[in-house]
Amino acid sequence: MPSESFVASRLTSGNRLFPTVVEVTDSAVIRRRRTLFSRSEESIHLQRIASVRIETGLIWSDLIIESTGGSDPITSHGHHKADAVRIRDLVTAAQTAHLPAATEAGPSRACPFCAETIKLTARVCRFCNREV
Ligand SMILES: [Zn+2]
Structure with a gap:
């Protein structure tokens, strides 16, 4: 599966200059943020993702990606709803593909x-x- 990147809308707060990028690879979900002075990157391995929640407001959707390991969830706001749904679908599909068949x-x-x-x-x- 090629990785796909989703860029938060520049119209939302915190994303004007450097919008957050959420990338879904075949092994992890990565959230990249940068400011003028720093870059940060958080990732959760696909197999450790407990849930992908989408909270949709009037226009934009927020993503809350929770891990099973007890580490902080990855949150990203200001995504197009279609992107948020796509991210969730990619994660679900990747997890299903990796999991052994139901016994x-x-x-x-x-x-x-x-x-x-x-x-x-x-x-x-x-x-x-x-x-x-
Ligand atoms: Zn009984």
């Missing part, structure tokens, strides 16, 4: 007490909590 639930049986389906190897029913 089968394994052998199961019916609980003799409540008849719910439980794992064959279960010793305690997860529905009625009785030993089986």
Whole structure:
């Protein structure tokens, strides 16, 4: 997957001179910001992204990319809504592509007490909590 970059709108606050750039590569989401005096770069590996939230205002969308590692989320505001959705879709698609196929639930049986389906190897029913 080639990386794609999304530039926040210069019409939004904080983005006038040097708009924030959010780049989605095949391994990470990177947020690049710069000011007159500094450059900063934050990234979260795709496999560590817990969620991509989009908060859409009247015109622009904010992105909140949360990681599973407990580090600070990447936030970027002032994106076109279509860009924000695209970023989320790219992340979701990349994560799905990397994840192993959903595994089968394994052998199961019916609980003799409540008849719910439980794992064959279960010793305690997860529905009625009785030993089986
Ligand atoms: Zn049961």
